[in-house]
Amino acid sequence: MDSALVLILLSALRVSLPLLFAATGGYFSEKSGVAQIALEAYLLIGAFTAASFTYYSKSLVVGYLAAAVFTALFSQIFSLLILKFKGNSIVIGTGLNLLAMGIIPIISKTIFNSTGSTPSIELPEASPYFPYIVLVLTLAVSFWLSEKTIWGLQMKFAGEKKLALQSVGISPSLRQWQSLTYSAFVTGLGGAVLSTSLSSNYSPLMSSGRGFIALAALIFAGWNLPRSLIVCLFFGLCEALQIQMQSNEAISTYIAAEFIQMIPYAATLAALLVLRSKYPPAELK
């Protein structure tokens, strides 16, 4: 095969990594009946936590684990406001996104005396395959949880028919809480990939809308996890192409960079229009 093509495909897979995590995370929240627009916040929190922990511990494993745990802790605010105080998930999700943007510079200032980027991580020994191993593990666990276990079935009933779940004596809020926490846990891993594998430090707003792209992929793929992962890969492919085109002088002299950068978003939008589906979980709010 053409080596340029292989390079593009590899780079496509690489840039779609955070999306794959975020879409998987989003899946668990949405399926349990809670609209999840705070994926963006989870990616940022995950990215910052991973960058900080990896910087001090010099270990990717510690960084990833910390990212997942801290994001899951952060998501407790979301769960509390929505499940306990019955808040509107869109409003609270928006609030959480803003909170993440605000709280990270404060913490960063305290630790690194800088509100911008964290110091860069140098890990010459780290395996480039590490994020892929984590991805495969995450997808396997997620599939097993949602398709094979009783818990997964109950989680779906929380999103489809609460009454049925109550009638067998299970609290829908409890399953939703567990699902939301897992959702943040997985999305936090995506954030870790963003700051430690796709770049070597945390920089402000580095998620740049990936949380929303993952959510859009999920919604338009009809809340079907495998299909939404394919949409994410497609976005990654367009992103890789876009990067190639920008570095190609023959193209970039004629087309403004802004238009080239638009490609992945426009292409994803077009693809989603073709793939769109109309069956949200019945109790999704």
Place this chain on the structure above:
Amino acid sequence: MNYIEFRNITKSFGEFVACHDVSISIKKSEVHSIIGENGAGKSTLMKMLGGIEPATSGDIFLNQKVYKPNSAQDAFKNKIAFIHQHFVLAEQLTGLENILLSFSSGSFSLKIKNTSEVLAAANKILSRFNWKIELSKPVSQLSVGEQQRLEILKALLQEPEIIIFDEPTAVLTPQESEELMQFILQLKRENKTIILISHKLNEIKSVSDSISVLRLGRLIQSSPARELSIENMAELMIGRQVVKNTNFTRPTEREVLIKIPNSDISLFQSEIFGVAGIEGNGQSALIASLLKEMSDRQIKYGDITEDRIKLSVFENMNLWEHMLLKHKNEFLSKGLIFESRLRKVTEDLVKNWDVRPVDIDKPLSEFSGGNQQKFVVGRELWNHPDALLAAHPTRGVDLGAQENIHNSLLEFSKQKKTVVLVSSDLNEVLYLSDRFVILNKNKIYGPFNRGELNEQQIGLIMAADNNDGIRLAGQL
């Protein structure tokens, strides 16, 4: 020996007493029916047995022992199954997934689903009753009858001894209802105890061993079924005799009001035109095209919509505001409301239609369904329209109010007016209509004259996959 015993059960919700000192005894392996109007307390009583609501006072005895369930799970453990009127199924999940749920426990469980085991058990029951349900299909693709069987299957898998059916035939075709009644008798032969809540008296008469009648939360009578005739039951339920309107002759020369679009059917003045069929077979499309036709031709019409809450009313607005909404031109001038006239008219309407309580400032949500419906019917007829489109006018309305609404439809049609009656209650269509059509899969069959077909024949046309050879009048 009494198997289930309610002793002096009272249940109140705040000020409102839903069941008042009710005592009923139910024997093992009998079909015991509980009848009563809407709000008579029959569902509330059964919810206490099903563990969904606790009793305020009084005791339930099960097999001579005090039984105090705290949840539906407790009822489950005591081998009591509750088949709800509104199915508790997740529509987008498959039949099998819906069944599997009832095998899961409350504790956090990652145990792998024992799909094949449950499937085998389910298939065993299906074949025992000669039922066919595709369990791998999403529930939304099953027919209403199949969904109900799925609901029953779900219950039977738990091997219950007592099965409560809450208005099970409300959504079924006559054939399906008949099959369900046979099924109930089969369960009885297998020594199960069946409690049947219904207000379809002929069904009750055909399967019950004992009947308890509730009225306004009190037990009126509890006796063996053979001692009660259908007329007795109706009388006990509403507390007075039901007067069935005898038919009257229609004028022979009648003018055509309009034609039903896309069909060769004309609607006459002075008639009630019935539309029978299982819901979702084109009723909405037919209503929409008729509404359009009437407003295009500037015919003044009243519209009792098929879904009151969604289409006719705003639950948190009061009665006079609702009156204003519908007849705004009568009460508005240069943007100002004639409030005194509006209030007076609304008050008269409420009194004429016996809407209770008489308080036109109360939001509609505080009225019972039956009273809401009476108000809506009254409002739609208030300005003497030429035609009335009545979709399920007596749904969720008790027998007394039902009689009232039926009589006013008949009265209205006598005044050279047209009523189009869309109803999934076949008896209602047969009782009121001069002519009727049957909808099946968006096709209009008919029109048939009163008495031309019996219930059985109509049921067949309603449910058949293929109605070749039946008069086809149009397509929606």
